[in-house]
Amino acid sequence: MNKLIVILGPTASGKTELGIKLAKRFNGEIISCDSRQVFKEMDIGTAKPSLKETQQVPHHLISIVNPDQEFNVAIYKKLAIKTIREIQKRKKIPFLVGGTGLYLQAIVDNVQFPKVRPHHKLRKELEKISTKELFEIYEKLDPRGAKEIEKENKRRLIRAIEVCKVTGKPFSEQKKKGKPLFEILQIGIRLPKDELKKRIEKRVEKMFKKGLEKEVKKLFQKYGFNIPPMQSIGYQEFQGYFKKEKSINKVKEEIKLHTLQFAKRQMTWFKRDKRIKWITNKKEAERVIKEFLSSDC
Numbered sequence: 001m002n003k004l005i006v007i008l009g010p011t012a013s014g015k016t017e018l019g020i021k022l023a024k025r026f027n028g029e030i031i032s033c034d035s036r037q038v039f040k041e042m043d044i045g046t047a048k049p050s051l052k053e054t055q056q057v058p059h060h061l062i063s064i065v066n067p068d069q070e071f072n073v074a075i076y077k078k079l080a081i082k083t084i085r086e087i088q089k090r091k092k093i094p095f096l097v098g099g100t101g102l103y104l105q106a107i108v109d110n111v112q113f114p115k116v117r118p119h120h121k122l123r124k125e126l127e128k129i130s131t132k133e134l135f136e137i138y139e140k141l142d143p144r145g146a147k148e149i150e151k152e153n154k155r156r157l158i159r160a161i162e163v164c165k166v167t168g169k170p171f172s173e174q175k176k177k178g179k180p181l182f183e184i185l186q187i188g189i190r191l192p193k194d195e196l197k198k199r200i201e202k203r204v205e206k207m208f209k210k211g212l213e214k215e216v217k218k219l220f221q222k223y224g225f226n227i228p229p230m231q232s233i234g235y236q237e238f239q240g241y242f243k244k245e246k247s248i249n250k251v252k253e254e255i256k257l258h259t260l261q262f263a264k265r266q267m268t269w270f271k272r273d274k275r276i277k278w279i280t281n282k283k284e285a286e287r288v289i290k291e292f293l294s295s296d297c
Helices: 015-025 051-056 073-089 101-108 120-127 131-141 154-167 193-210 212-223 236-242 248-271 282-294
Strands: 003-008 028-033 093-098 183-189 277-279
Touching: 003 015, 003 028, 003 101, 003 282, 015 028, 015 051, 015 093, 015 282, 028 073, 028 101, 073 093, 073 101, 093 101, 101 248, 120 154, 131 154, 183 282, 193 212, 193 248, 212 236, 236 248, 277 282
Parallel strands: 003 093, 003 183, 028 093, 183 277
Antiparallel strands: none
16 A cells, blocks of 8 residues: 555644544554654644653654754655655555645655755855845745745745755746655645634643743753744744843743744645645544545545
């Protein structure tokens, strides 16, 4: 069997919990598809599954690199494909669970990325520019690509500009879909907006109770805020707090707002893919998985 089941949805929609239940039900193993959970030491702010959860079913590609190490979608794709095939060899079902759209697309569509080495001097110059200005630069270099990229993702904008400038060609033209690697079922979790907002607020409160401030302070003292993972939601908001420019309550409210905005962007990305089967509960998910596994597609 060359089958792969994808569980996707916006942040705080319940992917981890559903993924575990389904993997247990269908003799599966989970591959995390989260661009931040790959980093060690970043546990609370990335909402990594707990030890209790990972003991219920094997999990892969969580806490595999240090926060200051280079990591990107091409590296992730290579590791994920290797892991999926190893799970299949064990006669088990691989469940790709996460919400990082580009990482999911890399596997689902076997996206071929341009092999352009990092241009450190250019990156250093681009780092000094605001995210808004970076998007404007990229929009001029690659209008088509600008319609698809996350406007607020500074790291991806820098990489896209880098590829355009080094190769002299638009980044979007160099990203090509390859031959499908697996037979894939994509299941999306759809929640009413109000419920998702409540879940995000509850999750952020829980993160603070678990010691998010302490986790960020430790990372800040060790790495500073200039590395890409520390510029992500749940971490970047603390910069002003450590400079005594804002209160901890302000940090909390910013994280809630930024997370909600991010969830909306995720849904915009996912809605473009008409192959996703949207579900509202576990029973619906089980039904579509049974049909998928029994079919000869």
